[in-house]
Amino acid sequence: MLLDFNRLGGLRVALSAIAFLVGAFLLLPIVVIVLLSFGSSRYLQFPPPAWTLRWYEELFDNPDWLASFATSFEIAVVVAVAATLLGLMASFGLARGRFPGKEALRALFLTPMVMPVVVLAVALYAFFLRLQLNGTFVGFVIAHTIIALPFAIISISNALEGFDKSIEDAAVLCGASPLEAKLRVTLPAIRSGLFGAAIFSFLASWDEVVVAIFMASPDLQTLPVRIFSTLQQDLSPVIAAVSSILVALTVLLMAVAAIFRRGKPA
Amino acid sequence: MTRPFLSIRNIEKTYGRVVAVQDVSLDIAQGEFVTFLGPSGSGKSTTLYAIAGFLQPTRGDVLLGGKSLLSVPSNKRNIGMVFQRYTLFPHLSVADNVAFPLRVRRQPKAEIDAKVAAMLKLVRLETMADRMPAQMSGGQQQRVALARALAYDPPILLMDEPLSALDKKLREEIQIEIKRIHNETGVTILYVTHDQEEALRLSDRIALFNAGRIEQLGTGHDLYEKPASRFVAGFIGNSNFLHGKLSRSDRSITLPDGTAIQGVALDKVGPGQGDVSIMIRPDHFRLHNGEAAPRLVGTVTDTTYLGEYTQLTVLTAWGGALSVRLPPDDRASPVEKGQSIALTCAPLDVRAF
Ligand SMILES: Nc1ncnc2c1ncn2[C@@H]1O[C@H](COP(=O)(O)OP(=O)(O)O)[C@@H](O)[C@H]1O
Numbered sequence: 001m002l003l004d005f006n007r008l009g010g011l012r013v014a015l016s017a018i019a020f021l022v023g024a025f026l027l028l029p030i031v032v033i034v035l036l037s038f039g040s041s042r043y044l045q046f047p048p049p050a051w052t053l054r055w056y057e058e059l060f061d062n063p064d065w066l067a068s069f070a071t072s073f074e075i076a077v078v079v080a081v082a083a084t085l086l087g088l089m090a091s092f093g094l095a096r097g098r099f100p101g102k103e104a105l106r107a108l109f110l111t112p113m114v115m116p117v118v119v120l121a122v123a124l125y126a127f128f129l130r131l132q133l134n135g136t137f138v139g140f141v142i143a144h145t146i147i148a149l150p151f152a153i154i155s156i157s158n159a160l161e162g163f164d165k166s167i168e169d170a171a172v173l174c175g176a177s178p179l180e181a182k183l184r185v186t187l188p189a190i191r192s193g194l195f196g197a198a199i200f201s202f203l204a205s206w207d208e209v210v211v212a213i214f215m216a217s218p219d220l221q222t223l224p225v226r227i228f229s230t231l232q233q234d235l236s237p238v239i240a241a242v243s244s245i246l247v248a249l250t251v252l253l254m255a256v257a258a259i260f261r262r263g264k265p266a
Numbered sequence: 267m268t269r270p271f272l273s274i275r276n277i278e279k280t281y282g283r284v285v286a287v288q289d290v291s292l293d294i295a296q297g298e299f300v301t302f303l304g305p306s307g308s309g310k311s312t313t314l315y316a317i318a319g320f321l322q323p324t325r326g327d328v329l330l331g332g333k334s335l336l337s338v339p340s341n342k343r344n345i346g347m348v349f350q351r352y353t354l355f356p357h358l359s360v361a362d363n364v365a366f367p368l369r370v371r372r373q374p375k376a377e378i379d380a381k382v383a384a385m386l387k388l389v390r391l392e393t394m395a396d397r398m399p400a401q402m403s404g405g406q407q408q409r410v411a412l413a414r415a416l417a418y419d420p421p422i423l424l425m426d427e428p429l430s431a432l433d434k435k436l437r438e439e440i441q442i443e444i445k446r447i448h449n450e451t452g453v454t455i456l457y458v459t460h461d462q463e464e465a466l467r468l469s470d471r472i473a474l475f476n477a478g479r480i481e482q483l484g485t486g487h488d489l490y491e492k493p494a495s496r497f498v499a500g501f502i503g504n505s506n507f508l509h510g511k512l513s514r515s516d517r518s519i520t521l522p523d524g525t526a527i528q529g530v531a532l533d534k535v536g537p538g539q540g541d542v543s544i545m546i547r548p549d550h551f552r553l554h555n556g557e558a559a560p561r562l563v564g565t566v567t568d569t570t571y572l573g574e575y576t577q578l579t580v581l582t583a584w585g586g587a588l589s590v591r592l593p594p595d596d597r598a599s600p601v602e603k604g605q606s607i608a609l610t611c612a613p614l615d616v617r618a619f
């Protein structure tokens with residue numbers, strides 16, 4: 001290779017140091033938050049003078065926080081299902097279809113990923129005002145599904161394009177109807193792509209804050225929205241505890257996704 | 267031939283202005299092994315896919331036992347197929363792959379188990395029932411695919427270059443297996459390949475495809491000995507093509523050096539006379555023994571001893587190179603490089619186009 005790491009000499013040390021610093025820069029805030037959530041200081045003193053589970057107890061005693069947990073979780077689950085189903089259908093069209101404007105359509109499906117989220121949020125807010133969907137569960141789900149869809153489409157399209165259509169044809173010739181062949185052969189064969197789509201869609205909704213702030217009502221607040229609004233009033237260690245739980249769930253899901261990816265047949 | 271079992275009638279398939287297949291007709295008897303042979307892009311797969319129902323021909327019909335198949339969807343045609351690419355269901359074990367068509371048909375479990383065992387025995391993979399496709403070699407995967415395609419006793423088995431991804435030795439091994447399975451099951455097989463040796467080894471009859479048409483249909487012997495066109499002569503076996511002048515009056519062909527060949531079959535030449543292309547197989551040449559006609563003189567520029575025969579390259583008086591294979595009895599006195607040589611051939615073995 002042109003740039004062989006082992007032959008870089010002195011540069012090696014510098015490169016390693018930079019890589020370490022970047023990694024530390026990314027991870028340290030998370031580590032600090034997690035440590036603070038177990039610290040006894042109400043004023044988020046660091047390093048913590050003593051250790052406690054008090055903030056977690058406070059969190060689980062507060063019905064507002066629990067309601068937000070439930071709201072976030074329910075929305076994310078519905079979004080994961082909706083985005084995966086829509087993504088599956090869109091991916092079949094993009095991977096198998098032959099029609100003019102296919103590439104344009106693919107680009108269109110992916111725009112929510114590159115468009116500034118705040119633009120999307122304002123547009124959806126204005127649109128949902130007319131439909132009276134702001135502050136509703138359905139509104140949240142639609143908004144987050146739009147944001148999650150590109151992730152689902154990328155994950156499923158990749159899996160579907162790596163899947164040889166001849167295998168599905170073979171199932172049809174074996175006597176399975178086209179639908180049965182897709183359900184019994186194609187979907188199981190691309191299941192890692194489907195799981196990936198579900199997990200990334202879930203996460204896209206789970207930690208989404210910008211659109212959620214526009215969508216939220218006093219009775220319907222997702223976790224990131226409640227963190228944000230609570231932060232504006234006071235800086236309680238309970239927020240560190242909430243954040244830690246958010247991080248833990250995210251890490252867990254990423255690990256699950258990674259395991260599926262590795263288990264995927266070549 | 268007996269009553270046609272499978273009848274392909276004037277099939278045509280066009281994609282916009284691209285003509286993939288035109289006017290292909292073919293009758294196949296029950297139990298026959300017919301091979302579509304031809305260069306890549308000649309329309310073999312397209313014809314096979316029309317039979318499988320993966321594409322609708324632009325024109326023409328496919329009849330099985332006298333009934334048109336075209337309005338029957340692929341999954342109801344009850345046809346078996348082995349594809350060029352590996353198409354085992356990746357998430358199912360070998361046994362579950364073979365059981366798939368039977369489960370789709372809702373057969374009772376005991377029957378399925380018995381049939382799966384019988385099929386794995388047929389392809390000699392009894393010990394691999396629990397393997398996953400990813401744990402098997404290409405040759406084994408294609409044998410499982412064969413077992414799966416035969417599990418539901420289809421009247422026809424289609425095979426689209428099933429061995430093209432395998433190396434030569436393995437390919438020959440599986441060819442023998444396919445031949446044996448054809449004999450044991452009596453299934454009618456339509457086989458696609460671009461490998462003439464494979465076609466000659468396996469088939470009862472060969473349909474030689476070129477540019478979307480069948481150039482010639484016949485036994486391997488027919489195609490080799492009586493090629494219907496220059497294309498067939500060039501595709502099957504090795505050939506020398508020479509320029510000659512045809513004279514209708516004495517039915518002779520004169521080579522550029524003046525050598526005349528009398529008595530050549532002229533059924534493939536048009537009504538006119540003048541320039542023709544003639545074909546002589548390398549193994550149809552003999553050393554000239556003194557009196558036979560024609561007598562063709564040249565200089566040996568290369569000799570290769572290959573045991574069963576000696577391969578010579580002979581430069582003719584007009585500067586053309588001939589490929590010549592001499593059998594053992596014709597090389598009692600070894601032919602040397604640089605030596606002048608006189609060759610002859612039976613006029614009936616010479617073909618004019
Ligand atoms: N979907 C398609 N669109 C356009 N042309 C096609 C399509 N499928 C096949 N063809 C053309 O039809 C011809 C025959 O193809 P095919 O039957 O696959 O050949 P073979 O199997 O003999 O290699 C080729 O020239 C190919 O380019």
Ligand SMILES: [Mg+2]
Nearest residue numbers: 307310311312
């Ligand atoms: Mg082909």
